[in-house]
Amino acid sequence: MSFQHIKWTGDELVLLDQRILPIRESYRRVKTSVEAANAIKTMVVRGAPAIGIVAAFGLVLAIKGALKRKRVLKEEFAEAYKILAGTRPTAVNLFYALERVRNVFERICDRSPEEVLFRVEKEALDILEEDVKNNRAIGKNGVRFVRSGFSILTHCNAGALATGGYGTALGVIRMAVEKGKKVHVYVDETRPFLQGARLTAWELQKEGIPCTLITDNMAGYLMAQGKVDMVIVGADRIAANGDVANKIGTYSLAVLAKQHKIPFYVAAPTSTIDMSVKSGKQIPIEERDAGEVTNLMGTRIAPHGVNVYNPAFDVTPSRFVSAIITEKGVVTSPYGAGLKKLFS
Amino acid sequence: MSFQHIKWTGDELVLLDQRILPIRESYRRVKTSVEAANAIKTMVVRGAPAIGIVAAFGLVLAIKGALKRKRVLKEEFAEAYKILAGTRPTAVNLFYALERVRNVFERICDRSPEEVLFRVEKEALDILEEDVKNNRAIGKNGVRFVRSGFSILTHCNAGALATGGYGTALGVIRMAVEKGKKVHVYVDETRPFLQGARLTAWELQKEGIPCTLITDNMAGYLMAQGKVDMVIVGADRIAANGDVANKIGTYSLAVLAKQHKIPFYVAAPTSTIDMSVKSGKQIPIEERDAGEVTNLMGTRIAPHGVNVYNPAFDVTPSRFVSAIITEKGVVTSPYGAGLKKLFS
Secondary structure, three states: OOOOOOEEOOEEEEEEEEOOOOOOOEEEOOOOOOOOHHHHHOOOOOOOOHHHHHHHHHHHHHHHHHHHHOOHHHHHHHHHHHHHHHHOOOOOOHHHHHHHHHHHHHHHOOHHHHHHHHHHHHHHHHHHHHHHHHHHHHHHHHHHHHHOEEEEEEOOOOOOOHHHOOOOHHHHHHHHHHHHOOOOEEOOOOOOOOOHHHHHHHHHHHHOOOEEOOOHHHHHHHHHOOOOEEEEOOOEEEOOOEEEEEEEEEEHHHHHHHHHHOOEEEEEOOHHEOOOOOOOHHOOEEOOOOOOEEEOOOOEEEOOOOOOEEEEEEEHHHOOEEEEEEEEEEEEEOOHHHHHHHHH | OOOOOOEOOOHHHOEEEOOOOOOOOOEEEEEEEHHHHHHHHHOOOOOHHHHHHHHHHHHHHHHHHHHHOOOOHHHHHHHHHHHHHHHOOOOOOHHHHHHHHHHHHHHOOOHHHHHHHHHHHHHHHHHHHHHHHHHHHHHHHHHHOOOOEEEEEOOOOHHHHHHOOOHHHHHHHHHHHOOOOOOOOEEEEOOOHHHHHHHHHHHHHHOOOOOOEHHHHHHHHHOOOOOOOEEOOOEEEEEEOEEEEEEOHHHHHHHHHHHHOEEEEEEOOOEEEEOOOHHHHHHHOOOOHHHHHEEOOOOOOOOOOEOOEEEEEEEEEEHHHOOOOOOEEEEEOOOHHHHHOOOO
């Protein structure tokens, strides 16, 4: 890959600011757990696995800060945990990563501060490294669904920028290209935050993968014209019954894909699966600020004072999903049994 | 209505510049047929009936210009006709209005220049006046579908700004409000040109009709939550079999509405119906410049050099349409017979 968007220097986290892409490649230095939480909240970094990784390093930064300022480790850790867990409610990878680090911390928090720091830092680095490894495994598991010559529609950014690297949905596409398959990607711009236009188009362009940008409302017309062979997206949380919470607009795409008999795949690591949640109805859906809809990169596009509804995600019932592609294997309907098996 | 966006002074056309709304209410003076054609092409004015009206006055301006510069009327008229007809291919109202004026012109073009001008000007004024009258009739015919308490989803702008006044889809909504029905409107922002965010939200706000702005990709999720009671849109061309060409994204909405058993209405004057076109497949779909997708009100939102597909319209097969509401009455399936009857 030609860029590293989450970089741990040993002292701080360096993040590629995804709010400014593709206009400028600007990096931000994150030195405290509060700065890490703000980076997640304001979407300097986004994407379910990526925010999990940043949150994990946020806890490392909390311990570093406590040591430096000679504070009580346990208190500082608990405070940072609370702040980081409160940033974004939908993507379960955030809580998965935070809990992994907390489990390590709780086991060893009475040992020397140096050892605590070392072990927690190692856990965060493991989460990052595993994520990239998992994404390559997702790519390998999903590549069978991609035929050479396919036009593939994707929504939002489930690429390197949404993960530790390589990507989930884009990981499958990258692996297809690695295997010599010729593909073309239709990129939904993905309003309101424009992750498709700004991030996915940028990533694909960097790798020389042919792509065409469309507005979200063009997808149905493309499908009606027979221009889409498959749809693949990432996920922010998958319920035990296979329902998928993902970027707003995913549900519409899934309905349209079914109407046109086009396969609809979800690519995600098992850390995105939340077996404690029975169905998509129980997944909390974040609503974000109206300004994301009424303003675009600083430009006002709607009348002042207009009401706005801005859910960041929607839920796609599993009956619209052709397969869920994970690093541990591919799950198809019935999802309840299939997902359970992944964890046994 | 609190604004007049197409105003004929007797010497020139004054147009509210719809590209700059809602940031500023700025008017442009159109003094020649070429300026009228440019106003249509660059979308100073848009909306199927509205561009027909402006094109009709474009022909009036051609005659005025020929008289002033002592040119051959027939030649100047033919030249202006060609330029105006070449502006935008999909909306049939453009050709309907141009032909109406040409029919008058051809019948009387050998009479005195003053009489020619008077008769052609009268025809253009008639087209404008009839359009507003037709829209109120559409409102009256469509109001039966709106129950008090309804949440109504609309796409693009089929309002006063898209017509001579009052609007087609928004005409039905206006009439419901006039009749004392309480409604709430969900406004699709309508990328790429943002007619919903910029124009429909502005119009509804001016009239105090409660509305909520959403991005286009939120519509499906709203429907899944039971938040939409009906969908109503305008049309740019309706084929003899009832297939509807309208703003890109309309087809996706229609599929989603059917999936959720939500009625999907099309409101349009009979001048939008093109009986010479058997099905939607034969309607030419305009593709517009990539810059509309990659830039937003002057701000770049996608990487340089990215491929873009930008069809301005799509076609909704009539099986997705619950009813077509015209000034002459309401047509339901089977559309072939119903539309034919309108013209008999």
